[in-house]
Amino acid sequence: MAFLLDIITFLQISFSTNIFRINYNKRPDLIIFVNGLPLVVIELKNATDENATIKSAFDQIRTYKATIPSLFRYNSICVISDGLEAKAGTISADISRFMTWKSSDGIAESSKLVPQLETLILGMLNPCILLDLIKNFIVFEKDKKQDEKGQTQVFTIKKLAAYHQYYAVNKALERTLQASRKGGDKKGGVVWHTQGSGKSLSMVFYTGKAVLALNNPTIVVITDRNDLDDQLFDTFAASKNQIYQCYQMNFWQR
Known part of the structure; x- marks a missing residue:
């Protein structure tokens, strides 16, 4: 089976190829397409803005989910970063379940002097690793919780x-x-x-x-x-x- 991996080129700004708009109203920062499917959504915040936190990046992903749910129909992974921290998780995960990818080569953890986003891009978003993750390292589990009325709700959680x-x-x-x-x-x-x-x-x-x-x-x-x-x-x-x-x-x- 052949895979065509189209990754946004960070150093090349092109309005025709590197920007993806949805109904011209919402514009996610970065999206990785595999065989034309938007499988990874990346939300980036400015490290120089004190109000731009990893939590605000997570909240923006939740906003996209509410306003443009079709974007996440084929989504596998969400990445959030405030310029200092960078974490990855799934669309159903709470922010506490978004995890840092700490190694770019699988041999040793990256130095704390290396930006977390750089490590995540070189490691997790490496084409071979990304496809392996999507194919073999995502599972769906059922979970239960009670609402305020005491009624039990069953829902599905995607785990990465x-x-x-x-x-x-x-x-x-x-x-x-x-x-x-x-x-x-x-x-x-x-x-x-x-x-x-x-x-x-x-x-x-x-x-x-x-x-x-x-x-x-x-x-x-x-x-x-x-x-x-x-x-x-x-x-x-x-x-x-x-x-x-x-x-x-x-x-x-x-």
């Missing part, structure tokens, strides 16, 4: 992998492929995660990619606590479409 999940999963898969080859040592290795860093979703992302790379293998999950059994079952069940989609793609590509 953080930078450490992305690089850890790809490294783990690479090591798994090496270990499983003829003459390999059959030792996949260990991924070290801190508490609350998204271990369950990392396992989902790994499983989804392993289904493609290893021709629908059997994945065995072992835990040492019953509550982890329930947690992992719920996470995998909520993300089953991601794994099933990978299986279907693997079947049709044979």
Whole structure:
């Protein structure tokens, strides 16, 4: 399958190619198109304006969602920046779930002297990484909450992998492929995660990619606590479409 990636050229201002207007009323700062689809919306604020914060960039994305919802029909990722900070998330994520992309090469974290937006562009928005994220590192989960009247509402949340999940999963898969080859040592290795860093979703992302790379293998999950059994079952069940989609793609590509 071929992908044509059209990224806005930051150093070349062209009213014919680099500006995208919607009904000539709203003009998002930057949009990345893949095969003609607006998959990434980027909102930038001026670092010299004390009123321009990362929160105001997030609020602007929410305004676009309310006023031009068709823009987000195919949206995968939203990026917000105030010139100092830069974060990425999904259209359904609260601002607390927008995360910084901290590495431009997947080997080491970028220096704090390097602008966060530069790291995000070189790392996350690298064409190969961006397409990999869209294909393999976005899941949809159902969640519940009660409104003021006590009524339970079920809604869908789109979740995007953080930078450490992305690089850890790809490294783990690479090591798994090496270990499983003829003459390999059959030792996949260990991924070290801190508490609350998204271990369950990392396992989902790994499983989804392993289904493609290893021709629908059997994945065995072992835990040492019953509550982890329930947690992992719920996470995998909520993300089953991601794994099933990978299986279907693997079947049709044979």
